[in-house]
Amino acid sequence: MQNNDHEGLELQLAEVEMLQSMYANPGEFVLDDPSSVEQIQAVLSGDFNIGNLQTRIGFTIKIFVENEDRNMSVELVCQLPHEYPFLKPQIFTRASQMCKKRHKQMRDDLSKELDEQAEGEICIGILVEWLRERLYTELQHIDSAVSESDESLQGKSLKQQEGRDTLTRLWIYSHHIYSKIKRKDIQDWGDELNLHGFSMPGKPGIICAEGATCDVDEFWYRIRRMNWKKICIKEQEVVAFPKDGLAGKSDSVFKFGPFFELVLDARGGKGREYHMDLGQFSTFLQEHDSGHMFNLFFGVSGKPAEDVD
Structure with missing residues (x-):
């Protein structure tokens, strides 16, 4: 030591x-x-x-x-x-x-x-x-x-004040996610904030978080306060919740289930480096009506455009 x-x-x-x-x-x-x-x-x-x-x-x-x-x-x-x-x-x-x-x-x-x-x-x-x-x-x-x-929210509901009238789906790209501690934090925060979506470890690391806008904003605030070599938002989607808001939300507004860590077949690299099987990841995205995100993350070649290491 x-x-x-x-x-x-x-x-x-x-x-x-x-x-x-x-x-x-x-x-x-x-x-x-x-x-x-x-x-x-x-x-x-x-x-x-x-x-x-x-x-x-x-x-x-x-x-x-x-x-x-x-x-x-x-x-x-x-x-x-x-x-x-x-x-x-x-x-x-x-x-x-x-x-x-x-x-x-x-x-x-x-x-x-x-x-x-x-x-x-x-x-x-x-x-x-x-x-x-x-x-x-x-x-x-x-x-x-x-x-x-009270003045600014006249005529609006409490759920609008709290940022719960819309769902935000945030797609996050990281150079890598290896640390077991960091992976645990991401999962714990997803659970705590009742988010849907996933975190895929490896190189690169991919996170999709969907939930009430205020909860996703809080999640992103915590994520970006971590130590990263590189992290950025690739796409942000905002859609309206059903009229009943979170209390009466339909699972149809979510593309993914409750927040989880996505682990696919891993491919080794130098040292502790590894990446998930991109073919399986592409199939996973297509099955969840998000196939367009694969090209946004990896381009036609299937390799991260930002990754020059």
């Missing part, structure tokens, strides 16, 4: 211990998988090989502020790469009490704050304090945000 690896994992454990003590009330600090801490402890003690480390530390911190008769909370969701703090953590927020526009602005500002943090130093505690201060500012906008929302 490199010295940086050892030092980084030690810093991660120290930060988790600190955060657990600071946010000790039930539900304030929740580990995604407690065994991830145990595995890293085993690596540091020499009982476990870092090359076999499949889990990473992930957790959610609930930040709550109040002032007079107003209160607000936000959840900060964190995933720590094994190289953290020498590599930036993956973070995003959930804020049900904040209007979409202000939440987006807060997320953008939080990303800038993260980018300003020094490499090699733990930063989650700093980000939590930044969010806490920001929430006190956001408390001032609760009433005005509700008022503006």
Whole structure:
């Protein structure tokens, strides 16, 4: 193990211990998988090989502020790469009490704050304090945000306000998807957001996510915050849900079943590289009324136009 690896994992454990003590009330600090801490402890003690480390530390911190008769909370969701703090953590927020526009602005500002943090130093505690201060500012906008929302949505239904009157189908191209951890995150987020579609690992990696527009937007926000060599949207389709919205949706509006990982016959390459059988993938797309996407991804030659490696 490199010295940086050892030092980084030690810093991660120290930060988790600190955060657990600071946010000790039930539900304030929740580990995604407690065994991830145990595995890293085993690596540091020499009982476990870092090359076999499949889990990473992930957790959610609930930040709550109040002032007079107003209160607000936000959840900060964190995933720590094994190289953290020498590599930036993956973070995003959930804020049900904040209007979409202000939440987006807060997320953008939080990303800038993260980018300003020094490499090699733990930063989650700093980000939590930044969010806490920001929430006190956001408390001032609760009433005005509700008022503006009511005016702009006059004559519209609640489902339209939440972005649930339309279905978005997003086609995403990645240079590759190999990491088991990244694959798990993609699947977990698809399940959490009740999406349909699939993720195909290998080189290239292909993701199709379909669901309520607001849920697909959230999925894409989380996906693009990951570390990628290259990732982009190839096509975005938006169609109307039936009049009953999500509650009465027909499966006919979806081209795919509930979100899953698509694993076909794999073809090996250099090192850990592999790609799925493109013939089978083409057939799969045709069976799901999406045959046109094969040419968009691979061209007539069947090879990714962007892939020059």
